[in-house]
Amino acid sequence: MSSFHALELDDELISAIEKMGYSAPTSIQELVIPDAMDGIDILASAPTGTGKTAAFILPVSQFLLDYPNRDKTSARALVLVPTRELAFQVAEQAELICQFTDLTVGVITGGINYGTDKETLESNVDILIATPGRLLEHIENETFDCRDIESLVLDEADRMLDMGFGTVVNQICEEARWRKQTMLFSATLEGRGVNNFARDILKSPKVHEAVPSRKEKAKTLQWYHLCDNRQHKDALLEYHLKNTVDSCVVFVKTRERLHELKDQLFSKGFAISYLQGEMPQDKRLAALASFKSGETKILIATDVAARGIDVPDVSHVINYDMPRGADVYVHRIGRTGRAGAKGVAISLIEAHDFQWVGKVERYTNESFKARVVEELKPQNKAPTLVKKKKPKVKAKKPKASKAKVRTRKK
Template sequence: MKNISFNDLNLHPKVFEAIDNMGFEEPSQIQAESIPVILEGNDIIGQAQTGTGKTLAFGAPMLSKITPKNKHISALILTPTRELAIQVNDELSRIAKFMKILLLPIYGGQPIERQIKSLKRGINIVVGTPGRILDHLHRKTLDLSNIEFLTIDEADEMLDMGFIEDIEEIIKASNPNRQTLLFSATMPDQVKRLASKYMSSNTKYITIAKNTLTVEKTKQYYYEIKHKDRFESLCRILDVDEPSSAIIFCKTKRGVDELVESMQARGYNVEGMHGDMGQNQRLNTLRKFKEGSLDFLVATDVAARGIDVENVSHVINYDLPQDTESYVHRIGRTGRANKEGIAYSLVTPREYILLKQIEKFTKSKIKRKDIPTIDEIFEAKYKNIEEKIKKVISENNYKNFIPIATELDEEYNLVDVAASLMKIIFDKELSFDYKENSIGIEDNNVRLFFSIGRMDNITPRKLIKFINETSSVEAYEIGDIDILNKFTFINVPERVASIILKKSNGKKLQSRRVSVELAKSKKN
C-alpha cells in the first residue's frame, strides 16, 4: 500500500481539521482502506486486530456523512462492554470536536433515567452495549427507525459473550436502509452468518493481515503514571538510566515540539523530527543523531520511518501509538545487531487496556517498573560520578589541579571539598527540580463480583487460572479471594479491573458462563 495522508481521503473539512488537531500524520492500514469504501456508501466487514485504529476507521467517514441538524438519531455503535463504549465515545468526541454533534454513551450500571433525559433532548450518535440498548428499545425511549449507520464493533467478542439474540433484535428495530459497518478481529461462522443475514449483497470485505513481528531482542517495561506527571516521569527515568542514545516517540507533531522545547530548557541534548519539518532539516537532525552529537531524538512514527541507526540503547514511548503495529515498529529501533535493547512506555490508567492489547499482539510480557525516586536518582548519579573520578585517577589526568587542592587543604577538610565538588556535578547533571521523593500511581483496589462459588467446586487456583486465560492478568496482580456458596469476591488493582470486566465477563468456567461485575459493596 502506497503511503497516503488523511488529506487524500475526502473527509469532511471539520473531521479532517479534528484529525489534524489530534496530530495524526497518516492513516493506519484499516483506516486507509475502510474510509473510502464507507464514504462511497457501502456496507463493510473489516477484519483487523484490536488496537489498529478501527474507531477512527468507521468514525471519520460516518461523521463526514451524517447531518448534524437531524433531530433523530443518525448512528448507533454497538460495543460488547461498558469500558469499550466509553472509549469509543471519547474517541468519536475528539473526531467530532469541530462539529455540532451530540454523542451519548449508553451502558448498564448507569442510571437509566439520566440516559432517557438525554435522549429526549436530542442525540445524534449513541454508543452502547446490547443489553442497555434493548432496555431503551423496550421502553420506547430509543428510536432506531431513522438511523443512517449501524456499527457493530468487536463483533466476535460480542457474539462470544452470548449477545447474538440481542444484536439480532436491535438490527430488526433499525432502519432497513441503513449503512452497516461490522468490525471483528476474527471471522467465526457466527459472525459470517450474521453478516450474510443482515448486510447488503454488495458488502465489501477488508482484511488486514496480522503481521508476525517479533520483539525478542528488546526488554519491555512500562511505568504507570499520572498524566500531569508525564514529563517529570521521563526526566526521572533518564536521570537514573542515563541512556547513551535514545529515540523518544510522541503521538503528535505538536507533542514532539512541546517535548523538545521542555527537554532543551532543562539541558538535554535533543532535537525533534516530524512531518511538518523540511527534508533538509530532518536529514540534518538524523545525521547528528547518527554521529552521536545528539543524545536524544524525539519523533513521530511517520518521521521515524526508515531510520536505521546502530547503538540506540533505549526506545521510550512518551505516548503510546494509535495502533499496536506502530509499537512494534518503534521498539524495533533498538535491540539491533544482536544487542539487547530496552523499551519503556509511559502509561496512564486509561491507557492500560491498549497496553494489554499490545502484549497480546506481540505475544510478549511488558513488565511494570516503578517511577524512580529521588533517592534512586541520587544513587545512580553517585555511582556515575564515582566511576568518572576513578577513571581520572587511573589515567593520572589531574596533576594541573593539585595546587588548587593543596590550597584548599590548608583551609578546609579535603573530604568536605570532594563532597562539595560532587554536589556541584550532581546539581549540574540533575534535569528536573524534583519536589517529592516519589511520584506515580497508587494502586486502589477494586472489588469484583463473580457469579460462581463453592457449590460449583471453585478453588482460588481455578479462578486465578480462569482470569489469566481469559484476560491475561497475572496471578501476582490478583489480591484477596473470598469464595462464598453461590458467588465470589476478588480484590484487584483498579488498573486491571477494567481488563477483567472486559475480557472475563461472559466466558465459561467448568461449562458455566461466569458473570463478572463491580461489587456494589463489600460483603463479609
C-alpha cells in the same frame, strides 16, 4: 495514501485528526473509509490498536455533515459495542473527531441509572454508542426509536457473539431495518459465527482484512517465567512491579483471585486500581481514570477488561493467571504495544499450566520462550510436553448386503 486530505473529508474532521496527532491513515482506515463514504456495507477485520474506531467514526461523521439533521430527530448513527468500557472509549474518540463540528455524541450502557439515559435520549444526539442489552430495554419500553437510524456499526462483533448478544443484536438490526448502511468490525473473520451474523445483517458487503504495516504492528516482546508455586509467582510479580514496569495491567482469571492479589499488593505498599465484572459503573470509570492519568501505575483486571482498555502508554501486561483460550491471550497482550508502540507481555506459568507454552506458540505463530530472573530462578525443571497420539481407527469390514425378498415372492 499519504494523508487524510486524499479521503475527501471535511476540513473540520481533518483538523481534529491532526490535533489528535495523526498525519496519515492506517491500513484499516485506508481500506474502509472510501467504501464507507460511498454508502457500501462493510465487513472488516483489523488487529487491536490499528485505528479501527476512526475507520468507522470518520465516514459516519462525514455522512452526517453532508446530510444535516434539520428536523432534530433522534440519533441517526448507532454504534453497538460489547462492553461498557469500550462504549466510553469509542465515545471519547468520537467526541475528539467531532470536536470542531456541531455533531453530538451520547452513550447508553448498563450500570448507569435510567435518568442519565433519559437525558441522553432527549437531547437527540447525532451519534449514539450503546451496549446491546440496555439499548434493547429502551426499544422495548418505547423510549428509543430506531426508525431514524441511517448508519449502524457493530464493533467487535466476534466478542458480542461470545458474550451471547447475537439474538439481541439481530433484534436491534430488525428494529433499524430502514437504515442505509451497516458496518461490521471483528478481530477475525474466521469461523461460521461471524460469517452467519454478517450474512443476516449486511447487504452485498465489501470485505476488508487489514494487514498492518510494520509501523502499525504491535512491537510486543513476550516471554514467560516458570514458577515453582504460588509464592514463587508472587515474588516474580512483585519483582517486575518494583523494577521493570512503568504502567502495567495484571490479568487474573477470577474475582476471588483479583481481591486476594489486590489486598496482597496493597499491603506491600503498591498503589493499584482494579476492574472486574458486576462492578458499579462509577467505580469502573474511576478505576480507569486513575490508571489513565498515571495516579496508579498498576491495574488488576479480570478478562472483562481484555477488550476495551485503550491506554496508549501501557508498558507491560502480566498474565498472573493464564486465560481460558489463546484468543483471549492475544486480546490481553494487545493492551500493550498499541499503535506501533513497544510493549512487553510476561506470563507467570506454573507446571499445571505449562501446556500454554505450546498453545501460545501455535496460535500466534511466534516463539514463546522462558526467561529467568537470577535471584528468583525456578528450582524445578519444566515439564515435558507429551504429544497425545491419535488412536488408531480400525477399518470396519463392509457388511454383506442381504438380498431383498419381496412380499409377492414370499
